[in-house]
Amino acid sequence: MPAPSPPASAAKPAPAAGPVGRSDAASTAPAAGALRMVQAPIPFPDSRKQEMAAYSLRHYGTASWQLTPTMVVLHYTAGGTAASTRNVFSADTPNAGELPGTCAHFVVDKDGTVYQLVPTTVRCRHTIGLNDQAIGIEMVQEAGPSSSWADQQILGRPAQIGAALALVRQLQSTYAIATGNVVGHATANSTPQFHDLTGARNDHTDWLPADLAVFRSRL
Numbered sequence: 001m002p003a004p005s006p007p008a009s010a011a012k013p014a015p016a017a018g019p020v021g022r023s024d025a026a027s028t029a030p031a032a033g034a035l036r037m038v039q040a041p042i043p044f045p046d047s048r049k050q051e052m053a054a055y056s057l058r059h060y061g062t063a064s065w066q067l068t069p070t071m072v073v074l075h076y077t078a079g080g081t082a083a084s085t086r087n088v089f090s091a092d093t094p095n096a097g098e099l100p101g102t103c104a105h106f107v108v109d110k111d112g113t114v115y116q117l118v119p120t121t122v123r124c125r126h127t128i129g130l131n132d133q134a135i136g137i138e139m140v141q142e143a144g145p146s147s148s149w150a151d152q153q154i155l156g157r158p159a160q161i162g163a164a165l166a167l168v169r170q171l172q173s174t175y176a177i178a179t180g181n182v183v184g185h186a187t188a189n190s191t192p193q194f195h196d197l198t199g200a201r202n203d204h205t206d207w208l209p210a211d212l213a214v215f216r217s218r219l
């Protein structure tokens, strides 16, 4: 893999100024940064819940918008900012000809701030084949020359990767999610849990297998 190598045993205590956040899941990892969480909910009225239920019926065979998370999918934004990403997810505009619009539950900014956009009990449309099972986490990152390069930028950015790891650790603790069920968007099609009645497949390359392996090794 090209690009700057992240400190393998990273012990960077996020320089962070007094986050009020919780650090529940910080028992093991030396790199655990405090989790600085900001609630920034996007509009998710009944109409959008019904769109999600109808999407679920078409793609998964059951009409539900409710989520009991058993997986986490990692993404990056391929541009924009936390605010612009939130705006896109708020808009509820059709994607690939279908409603609801895309969204993710969390956005992790480059400075380590974690924005929660959607409750983890509500399905978001972020990964074909896994939206009925998975929490989606976006990380702010421009696309750059390659997906590997983009993944590496995040892995080499202590505040952001520390926050992403702390968030995932907390979700693993809350929902008993095994590290093997923390996957990348790029690896979603090959997970055993993948299913889609319409035959749709992901064509995104965020969080390639090698970079996902690094992320998992730091959990």
Ligand SMILES: [Zn+2]
Residues within 6 Å of the ligand: 074, 075, 076, 126, 185, 204, 206
């Ligand atoms: Zn993605």
